Amino acid sequence: MNKWLPFCCFFLLSSVAADAAPGEVNHVSVTRGEVTIDVLAQGEGPAIVILPSLGRSGNDYDAVSGILAADGFRVLRPQPRGIGDSRGPMENLTMHDLAADVASVIEHEHAAPAVVVGHAFGNFVAREVAADRPDLVSGVVLAAGSAGKVPPGSKELPIGPEMRKAIDGPSDMSLPEEKRLEYLRIAFFAPGHDPSVWLGGWNTAVHHMESHAREHTPVDDYFAAGKAPILDLQADHDPVAPRRFAGVLKSMLGDRVTIVVIPDASHALVPEQPAAVGAAIAEFARKVAAR
Numbered sequence: 242m243n244k245w246l247p248f249c250c251f252f253l254l255s256s257v258a259a260d261a262a263p264g265e266v267n268h269v270s271v272t273r274g275e276v277t278i279d280v281l282a283q284g285e286g287p288a289i290v291i292l293p294s295l296g297r298s299g300n301d302y303d304a305v306s307g308i309l310a311a312d313g314f315r316v317l318r319p320q321p322r323g324i325g326d327s328r329g330p331m332e333n334l335t336m337h338d339l340a341a342d343v344a345s346v347i348e349h350e351h352a353a354p355a356v357v358v359g360h361a362f363g364n365f366v367a368r369e370v371a372a373d374r375p376d377l378v379s380g381v382v383l384a385a386g387s388a389g390k391v392p393p394g395s396k397e398l399p400i401g402p403e404m405r406k407a408i409d410g411p412s413d414m415s416l417p418e419e420k421r422l423e424y425l426r427i428a429f430f431a432p433g434h435d436p437s438v439w440l441g442g443w444n445t446a447v448h449h450m451e452s453h454a455r456e457h458t459p460v461d462d463y464f465a466a467g468k469a470p471i472l473d474l475q476a477d478h479d480p481v482a483p484r485r486f487a488g489v490l491k492s493m494l495g496d497r498v499t500i501v502v503i504p505d506a507s508h509a510l511v512p513e514q515p516a517a518v519g520a521a522i523a524e525f526a527r528k529v530a531a532r
Contacts, residue, residue, distance in 0.1 A: 264307055268326070269317075273345040276329030280346050281318040284310025287530050288352035289522065290317045290343060292363030294509075296412045296448030298324045302360070305511055308519030314526060317355070319346045323447040331450040336458035339451070340369035347377045354379035356526045361385050361481070361508060362451055369463035380529035382472040382522055385510040387482045388489040389460045404428060404481060408508075409452075412443035429509040431478035438512055464493075470532075471498045472525040474518065476506035499525070 269280040281299050289309055291302045299318030306316040319342060320327040329342070343366060347355050357378055359367030364386025371378040387399050400408070410416060410424030418440065425436035473490050475482060491498040501521050506513040 264310065266303075266306075269346075269350065270326065271319075271346050271349045273342070276322065276342060276345075277327060278322075278329075278342050278346055279320045279324075279326035280350075281306070281320070282316070282350070283307070284313070284315045286313040286315050287526060288315045288317060288347070288350065288355035289526055290319065290347060290352070290355050290357045290367075292319070292343065292357065292359045292366050293321065294360045295362035295408065295451055296443050296445065298442060298444070301442065301511060304515040305519045305522070308516065309523060312519070312523050314523065315350075315352065317346060317350060317352060319343055321444075321447050321451065323450065324444055331446060332453075333457075334450060334454045336365055336369040336454050336463055337373060339366045339454055340373050340463075343367075343370045344374045344377055347374075353377040356380045356382060356522070356529060358382040358384055358522060359386060360511060361387075362455070365389065365455060365458075365463055368466035369458070371466040371469040372463050375467040375469065378467065378469050379532075380470045380472065380525060381466045382474055382525060383490070384474045384518060384522075385476045385479050385482060385506075385508050386473075388473075388486060389464055390489055390493070391486060392489055392492070399486070400481060408481060409448070411439060412445055412448045414443070414445070425509075428481055429507055431476070431505055431507040431513060433505070434507070434509075434513050436509075439509060466494075468497070470529055472521065473498050473500045474510075474521055475500060475502045476508060476510045476513075477502050477504050478507040479510070481508040 266281050266283045269282045271278045293299050309316050322329040357367040364383040367381050371381050391397050407424045407428035411421045430436040503514050503517050
């Protein structure tokens with residue numbers, strides 16, 4: 242169904258008490274072998290796991306996480322290896338490795354089945370979690386996420402070289418600030434939104450780790466997200482996941498996919514329209530919980 246959203250292993254745990262107020266963010270540390278994942282956790286209720294964009298952290302989702310926690314959900318934001326207190330090997334990883342980190346958090350927090358939200362690059366990880374560990378996932382949300390494929394017969398790449406340059410550019414701290422802002426305007430922020438809010442928050446090592454994982458994992462490993470229901474949460478000005486590709490996922494996966502389009506937003510989406518994003522995720526999470 243298509244619609245437009247109106248504007249509007251053994252693990253070690255360290256965390257604080259579970260009865261914290263919804264707005265209070267606690268840190269949970271989950272260790273699996275040589276990997277330790279730092280998790281931002283808040284709220285109580287059915288679990289929603291939020292995975293960040295390429296080379297960025299879960300801190301980008303403070304506003305949306307607060308909205309969801311206040312709405313009765315337990316929100317978990319695992320930080321990628323290399324961000325916060327998350328640690329582990331960062332070379333030669335695949336999407337399966339990144340998905341295993343997320344799965345370890347869901348298992349340790351006894352949060353299954355969880356709705357897993359992946360923003361931009363994070364949507365590939367979210368789908369890989371659903372594919373590799375369907376027992377842990379009740380639904381998947383692609384937030385401004387490229388499908389990873391194009392319509393049959395198209396000779397385009399899902400993300401072309403010029404757009405890839407604009408995606409990678411903001412995390413290149415060797416570039417002048419104005420050039421980085423230019424890339425942010427091209428790839429991430431719709432007209433009228435301030436791209437400077439994303440001048441900070443980039444981690445080059447994490448960017449390289451995640452890019453390598455994407456490049457060395459076949460799309461078909463994660464494309465279908467197992468058999469989980471999917472919310473394809475699209476931004477109407479997103480050049481990375483453009484309107485001409487808006488129906489790719491649904492055309493290939495059918496009724497498992499619900500499309501919601503957020504107006505006045507681009508690939509960054511979350512800092513542009515946090516209330517609309519939070520409302521869409523909450524509605525989807527309630528629907529899958531009622532199944």
